[in-house]
Amino acid sequence: MMRFITILTLIALHSMASASEFKHVGDFLLQSHFKLVGQQLTPIPMKPIAFRVFTDGVKIRVSAEGDEESHTTFEIYRSDGIGRQRPGAGALEVIPGLQAMSNVGGTLRHLRLSRESMTITTFPGVSDQTIVSYAVAAEPAQASTTPAEKPLLKP
Numbered sequence: 001m002m003r004f005i006t007i008l009t010l011i012a013l014h015s016m017a018s019a020s021e022f023k024h025v026g027d028f029l030l031q032s033h034f035k036l037v038g039q040q041l042t043p044i045p046m047k048p049i050a051f052r053v054f055t056d057g058v059k060i061r062v063s064a065e066g067d068e069e070s071h072t073t074f075e076i077y078r079s080d081g082i083g084r085q086r087p088g089a090g091a092l093e094v095i096p097g098l099q100a101m102s103n104v105g106g107t108l109r110h111l112r113l114s115r116e117s118m119t120i121t122t123f124p125g126v127s128d129q130t131i132v133s134y135a136v137a138a139e140p141a142q143a144s145t146t147p148a149e150k151p152l153l154k155p
Helices: 002-017
Strands: 023-037 040-043 050-055 059-064 072-078 082-084 093-095 098-104 107-113 117-123 129-138
Touching (some): 059 098, 059 107
Antiparallel strands (some): 023 040, 050 059, 059 072, 072 098, 082 093, 098 107
């Protein structure tokens, strides 16, 4: 855990020197995707999607694997951890992680990122729906990953 916090600090410090340089921090595989309307939870059929995540310490970019040109950019607003409640554990625990948001064209997106998972919650501007996408950490799909590109969010 301390390694993760140290890495996040190094990323933030490095971003001051070169804010436009994004570094690969992890790959995630979409596990579930659902729509919430009122009290109705509806699973959305999906194909497996791998996401690649990059950061410059100030912003996070999320793109579908193989399509890094198209991405969603989130601004980090909290880097002191995220809350998590394990099934049957009861108490809320804080683990290393980031929270970020994006507001493009009236659609608000919230990102929760840890080394274990990524959750993107989408709130369309003129809708009563909330879309939640949950992905878990995955190994990089490319065998030619260089040491500099190895995921920083993996233990």
